[in-house]
Amino acid sequence: MKNFEDDFYRLLKLLKIREPFAFNRFSDGELYILQNKELILDSAQVKVGQNVTEGIYQSEDFKRFHPEEHSFYRDRLVEAFKFKKRNYFKGLSCRCCVGNESFQWQLDFHGKYDRNFTWANLLVNGNYPKFIHEMYPVFNTYKTVFVCNENADLSVLPFLVKDFRVGYNAMVQDYGLIEGIKSWINENNIKGHLFLFSASSFSKMAIHQLYEFCDRNTYIDVGTTLNPFMDMRIDRTYLKSFWLGAKGSDISKICIW
């Protein structure tokens, strides 16, 4: 039986022994895109398929996916989701967070079961304290590259040697940056580096393509986990619980498979 904490320590061990890997995450936003549903996340509305609710998102989280207009990017996301390679770990939205039906949809859509499946939430919820206390310090042992939002302040992170920035709806607007990062890796013979990604759906396509291009680096989608160090908002429940001591069960939630 898969175990939420064991999977975390599996990745942490690889990181400590410097064995390159990629950890890609397909959360609910990516799930909707994979399902080819129209997705709009902005301050005015949240639209998923035909369902429209009040907008809750801030500028760095704005996203717009239209199935016909953006089919190219959806195809790239599907490739990232179905890609298989040694040490390419795919985090899926778990049944306890998105329900049985959506969880099963991912497995059916993927086809053959991949033993490198893990949780999209692997670094958050009940594993978040372990991420901050045990995984974050290991970043100091790497030459680390950060791919993140243009508004992020990275000065608190002492381990960075390079950063690449993305803006609004990066999956579409900054897609070309993936080739730019590949060129930088090639021209500078980048090996043994750690690449962190906090760039929404852009991260998923980039991690897939970069790990396929050069599997001698490690690529991790850290999502919103480092927001408190980057002068970015901490409105996610697990962040508010950990950093502000706010009430909420997410910070102790052990996700199930």
Added chain:
Amino acid sequence: MIKIVSGFSIPVGSTVALVNLCNQLNDRGCHCILYGPDNWHMDKCKSAKVSDFYPENGDIIVVHNINLFSVVELYKIQDKIEELRKKNRLISLKSILMKHFPHSRKHVGIKLILSCQENDLFPIRRLNYAMFDKIHYVHSSQIKYHKIVHPHFVCPNFSNHLIASEHKPIRAAGLIGSIRQENQVNVSIEKALQDKMETVTLYGYLIDPAYYYKQIVPLVKKYPGKIRFAGFIDDKQKIYDSVSDVYCTVGRAWSLVKKECALTNTRYHEPDIFTTEEESMANDQIFNVWEKELGL
């Protein structure tokens, strides 16, 4: 067998001290295992989880930071630690009541040592210290602080081998220690920046994230680009190689930071009010004390 069992094994000063103790004892031919409830210690020395801990006849057991009231609790140590971590009102009430019950007798066949690496964070009076054969203090000042009349010995913690780097950075400050209100990390940051340090890097376990967010994050914004957070780093040599100065606002007499700064040619800025004398010993001397006190 020497068994060290701690109420936590997160990377803070006392855990590092227990890891060093375990390694030093094993290196010198004394079989020792460190048991802890967390994961950090597991690849640092001969170790196991507390769920594997079981006292056996002939054991020497060094207990750290566990509010024990009876020897029976030693046999259910995992439950005890989990109970203490819940810190609910019922436990507090139980602790108050337990203090007034007759203390259990010492266990025949097992030598019990209480290692006291803290003052205010672990007041010995709140547990049944009578069940221990001896109390281990890391500094003589703790005897006065805890005001316990009980057999004891004083022995500082083992230190790491460190050397002075040939290429020290300039005006790069480091704060070494757990990040929490009690250590006044925010005050140390301000002191370092008033001394015109270019950067201040925090090397320590983030015990209190809310303190960091409320007290340190505003300083990050006040001094853009100056403050960095590294977290707890195992490699002390790497820490000292990356800083020119170390700042400390709340000193603990048994802290090794001052000694380590001297070894690595790092300037140490100690607390303004700090009168306690340092008690230093070489590792061989420290081992001799343990050898004698544990009857090895």
